[in-house]
Amino acid sequence: MKNFLKAIRLTLVFCVVLSVGYIGILWLFAKVAGPNGGNAEIVTLNGKIVGAAKVGQQFSSNRYFWTRPSCAGDGYDATNSCGSNKGPTNPEYLAEVEARIDTFLAHHPYLERKEVPAEMVTASGSGLDPDITPQCAFVQVKRVANARGMNENQVREMVEKAVERPLLGLFGTATVNVLKLNIALDEATK
Numbered sequence: 001m002k003n004f005l006k007a008i009r010l011t012l013v014f015c016v017v018l019s020v021g022y023i024g025i026l027w028l029f030a031k032v033a034g035p036n037g038g039n040a041e042i043v044t045l046n047g048k049i050v051g052a053a054k055v056g057q058q059f060s061s062n063r064y065f066w067t068r069p070s071c072a073g074d075g076y077d078a079t080n081s082c083g084s085n086k087g088p089t090n091p092e093y094l095a096e097v098e099a100r101i102d103t104f105l106a107h108h109p110y111l112e113r114k115e116v117p118a119e120m121v122t123a124s125g126s127g128l129d130p131d132i133t134p135q136c137a138f139v140q141v142k143r144v145a146n147a148r149g150m151n152e153n154q155v156r157e158m159v160e161k162a163v164e165r166p167l168l169g170l171f172g173t174a175t176v177n178v179l180k181l182n183i184a185l186d187e188a189t190k
Contacts, residue, residue, distance in 0.1 A: 045183050056130045057179055062107060062147035064185070065140050065159075067132055067178040069100055071123040097121050108143055115139065131175035134163050148189055158184055 041053040051057050056067045086093035100121035105111060117136045137159045145155040162181040166172040 043179050043183055045186060050183065051179050053177055053179060054130050056124075056128045059178065059182060062143050064182045065132075065137055065144060065176075065178050066120070068119055068129045069121065069123045070128060108139065110142055111139060130179060131164075131177050134159065134174050134176055137162070137176045137178075137181065144185070148185065150189065154188075155185075158188065 042049055043051050043053050056070060058070065059066050086096075088094075101113065101116055104116050104120055105113065108116075117133070117139060119132065120136050120139075138156065141152055141155045141159060144150075145152040148155075159176060159181065162176050162184060164175050164177065166174060
């Protein structure tokens with residue numbers, strides 16, 4: 001019995017030390033090696049905080065680039081981050097995607113159905129993706145330029161500047177942060 005109690009005490013001590021130690025090591029690593037010292041990258045416009053760069057936001061105006069649809073509750077509620085768990089044969093899911101395609105085409109009449117990028121009508125696993133591919137941004141250039149009364153080439157150049165390339169050109173894919181791009185648009189059209 002004495003050895004059993006010692007083993008339990010030793011197990012509890014190791015659990016506490018390793019749990020706290022593990023969290024401490026991760027925190028220290030984030031502070032030293034992480035961007036922004038391990039803190040969220042906050043995006044501001046005119047001195048006001050408009051969001052976190054790594055959490056998607058809903059944009060529905062034609063003046064802005066849109067991000068992927070969210071299945072996280074009501075819009076982009078970060079407290080309800082989740083996937084839908086609906087498979088590609090689920091009739092309800094297929095109806096949602098069809099409705100999203102119809103909405104996208106209504107706002108982009110210059111596109112054909114086959115030109116609608118799949119990621120613009122399907123939600124991400126977290127439902128909070130802040131990024132889209134450059135292809136998804138480029139198909140929206142005409143709509144945004146028309147809504148803002150801007151030259152399409154000027155908007156296209158802004159998208160090209162906003163493309164975040166993969167690390168060393170190898171690790172990851174090229175992305176466009178929608179919030180940062182929309183802030184750049186607002187700043188350019190003050």
